[in-house]
Amino acid sequence: MTENDLLYTLALQHVPNIGDIIAKRLISHCGSAEAVLKEKKQNLLKINGIGTVVLSDLYESHHLKEAEKEIEFIKTNNIKVTYFKGNSYPEKLKHCIDAPILLFETGNVNLENQHxxxxxxxxxxxxxxxxxxxxxxxxxxxxxxxxxxxxxxxxxxxxxxxxxxxxxxxxxxxxxxxxxxxxxxxxxxxxxxxxxxxxxxxxxxxxxxxxxxxxxxxxxxxxxxxxxxxxxxxxxxxxxxxxxxxxxxxxxxxxxxxxxxxxxxxxxxxxxxxxxxxxxxxxxxxxxxxNWKLEDDKKPAIQKKLFVELDTTEKAIYNYLKENEKQQLDVIAINCSLPIFKVSSTLLNMELKGIIRPLPGKLFEVV
Incomplete structure (x- = not known):
């Protein structure tokens, strides 16, 4: 993001009555915050959901002046700024309609490939x-x-x-x-x-x-x-x-x-x-x-046992999975005539015993 892009995006953010949702709508329609601030009012009014109240203060010059001051603060304090369309913007936030158009950051944040x-x-x-x-x-x-x-x-x-x-x-x-x-x-x-x-x-x-x-x-x-x-x-x-x-x-x-x-x-x-x-x-x-998985070198060492004692519920689930292979939690519950909460906690205990393992899609199978 160039300093010029940041200037106009900050200016747009500074406008009263324009929150993140409306700002994104305007930017999407015009292509950039600078284009929004330079677009004719009558053209912006044609955008769905944009009325005169929203645009009443859009063209005031003090928004750019305040944006310039904030840029000085950002530079002086070595603050990282992330734009909602940028590659470094948090992936999960991109899917939130009201996520901020700009994020200000200090430190050493790294959101890549992490839970x-x-x-x-x-x-x-x-x-x-x-x-x-x-x-x-x-x-x-x-x-x-x-x-x-x-x-x-x-x-x-x-x-x-x-x-x-x-x-x-x-x-x-x-x-x-x-x-x-x-x-x-x-x-x-x-x-x-x-x-x-x-x-x-x-x-x-x-x-x-x-x-x-x-x-x-x-x-x-x-x-x-x-x-x-x-x-x-x-x-x-x-x-x-x-x-x-x-x-x-x-x-x-x-x-x-x-x-x-x-x-x-x-x-x-x-x-x-x-x-x-x-x-x-x-x-x-x-x-x-x-359904998180541990890397092999971080998995706790579990000594395999030739015989593991199972209670009545565990035996029912084990026998069902042994016969029917991969199955989802709710399917197991229905076919074993057990409540879902009981099956859920039992499956966790069986996983810890090394008897069954979870699979993507909330499936389970016998080890």
């Missing part, structure tokens, strides 16, 4: 929630995932610190420009995060700090990721917004269940109850459901 997981949850995380979050990151470490979160109090910073501890890349998605950090107490973690990943934002250095920015930021957390994990949540909260956004993007969501009397478990329990999230009871549920 990417978002971990979100309560800011007032409990001791048990913190322990579970750390365990999830540690158990997923052999799969080398990128851990994404919002660099906020509680669950977010727990996830970032656990990623750094396990030598995993981690990305903090910020609800403000890259000229500041919130909360200030987390400034001490910035160097480690940038060494092991970095920070992303779509906010300018001049954007005012506003609580609504956090909700807007959540679309990036959800959009970057293959799946979102909610560790803890009260009945309402930003992590539930992130889960809803992830669902709208057709991404997997996991939620950690808790006691019905625990206020910080209400949100997760509701996600599970309303079938908006997979129930996450062990970290290995994540690679199992997402």
């Amino acid at each position: 990417i997981i978002s971990i979100v949850g309560a800011r007032k995380i409990t001791t048990s929630g913190m322990a579970f979050c750390e365990d999830v990151v540690e158990k997923l470490a052999p799969y080398n995932p990128i851990i994404v979160s919002g660099f906020a109090y509680g669950t977010d910073i727990t996830a970032h610190k656990a990623a750094i501890k396990n030598n995993l890349q981690t990305i903090g998605c910020l609800a403000h420009g890259l000229n500041t950090i919130y909360p200030k107490v987390h400034k001490k973690y910035m160097v480690d995060v940038e060494k092991n990943g970095g920070f992303l934002s779509d906010f300018w250095s001049t954007d005012t700090f506003d609580k609504n920015n956090f909700l807007k930021r959540n679309r990036i957390i959800a959009g970057l990721s293959e799946a979102t994990i909610v560790i803890e949540s009260a009945e309402k909260g930003g992590s539930l917004v992130t889960a809803d956004i992830a669902n709208s993007y057709n991404r997997d969501v996991f939620a950690v269940p808790g006691r019905t009397t625990d206020s910080q478990s209400v949100g997760c329990n509701n996600l599970i109850k309303h079938q908006k999230a997979h129930m996450l009871t062990t970290p290995l549920d994540v690679p199992y459901i997402l």
Whole structure:
């Protein structure tokens, strides 16, 4: 992206009433942000969904002047800018209709050929929630995932610190420009995060700090990721917004269940109850459901046994797969007269015993 392209794209981004969806529509129609700003108003009004209110402030000269100032900030602070049509733009975000037209980045982010997981949850995380979050990151470490979160109090910073501890890349998605950090107490973690990943934002250095920015930021957390994990949540909260956004993007969501009397478990329990999230009871549920595979040199050594004790359910599933070869989970459940949740957990146990293995397409077969 040339500096001239960046100038006009920033200027278009600066126009009130033009968000990312409308900006993409205008750029798609005209070919570039510069072409949009130089196009006649009557021609833009012919575009579906574009009205006079949207274009009311488009041609004001101060947008280019503000864009020039922001470019100076970008240059001075060595910030990387990624355009939504560029090759380096995050692949998963490209499929999100409301993804930002520009992403600002610091650090050493590398999103190529990686499993990417978002971990979100309560800011007032409990001791048990913190322990579970750390365990999830540690158990997923052999799969080398990128851990994404919002660099906020509680669950977010727990996830970032656990990623750094396990030598995993981690990305903090910020609800403000890259000229500041919130909360200030987390400034001490910035160097480690940038060494092991970095920070992303779509906010300018001049954007005012506003609580609504956090909700807007959540679309990036959800959009970057293959799946979102909610560790803890009260009945309402930003992590539930992130889960809803992830669902709208057709991404997997996991939620950690808790006691019905625990206020910080209400949100997760509701996600599970309303079938908006997979129930996450062990970290290995994540690679199992997402069908992740370990490289041969990272697989735990399992001594093959000539005879493995099977319970009644395992015997039924084993005999069925032995006779019918590769089968999907729901087909196994129907033919073995077992509930899907029972089959799912049993298959995981059998996989760990080295009896069966998962295949692409949620198929399973006897080893």
